[in-house]
Amino acid sequence: MTVGDKTLLAAVVLIGVALFVVFPRWVLSGGVEVEVVSEDRIVGRYPLAEERLIEVPGRVGVTVVRVKGGRACIESSPCPHKTCMKMGDVGPEGGVVVCIPNEVVLRTTKPRDDGMDAVTR
């Protein structure tokens, strides 16, 4: 093993560990807006503060997204199992709600500053 090998290995491990700390914060940062994606296209970004119903056309039909009380969820969906409706809601802590059959994705964006990196469930 040469000096180059050791340097490379050390660098890769260090960068890997560093990214471990930095990446989740960057990728999963919470937000005050919900981004609605349908079939790889961003349909729109809506502030969580305003109550609204959004009709999102997808592959199978129309998914209805509800924004209420600072949280976004899927109100109704044309998909067979309604897993997306059972996924609950996403709020400023960050997260994703996905409807696979209809190819609709909700996610919250923008960082928040109360010291919490992310919440998983």
Place this chain on the structure above:
Amino acid sequence: MTDQVVKLARLALLLALATVIHTAEGLIPITVVWFRFGFANIIGLATLELFGFKDALVVTLGRIVLGSLAYGLFGSPAFVLSLSGGICAVVAMGLAYRFTAGVFSEIGISVVGALAHNVAQLTVAYLLFIRNEAALLLLPLMMLTAAGTGFLNGLASRVFVKHFRATAVNIPSSRSSECKRA
């Protein structure tokens, strides 16, 4: 003439070995180990060292195509990921081998290859299949596994090349002109 045949036979053997390792590795239950060790790259790296970049590319592409045919995964997303990773790994290892002579041993080159493989796979997966930033969360994890598997494969490749050179007399690639005269 003879040395060409000898070279072809040896490359065929390496390709067969790589395909078997590639296929056998897929049998490791995915619930226990979710990442691949990339053991087949041992042969890719050894071919690079013994016969050069072009042959390493042929062996790697060949084992990915043959391995996926054996699994019935030819043309599937797994095949596309495997292919993109394989090509990038060989190109990166070829460049590292050529332009950083003396800096890296087999281990370093293997780590470079493993890194290129993982980064290429993740990029392709993100661009073609997942399109969600959450997929990028795997990057640090994949970097760490690349360091580990790259190290192991590099060691194995060194042993393989040493053994190959010791047992297979008269490897013709470097002195083909001499052989032609004789």
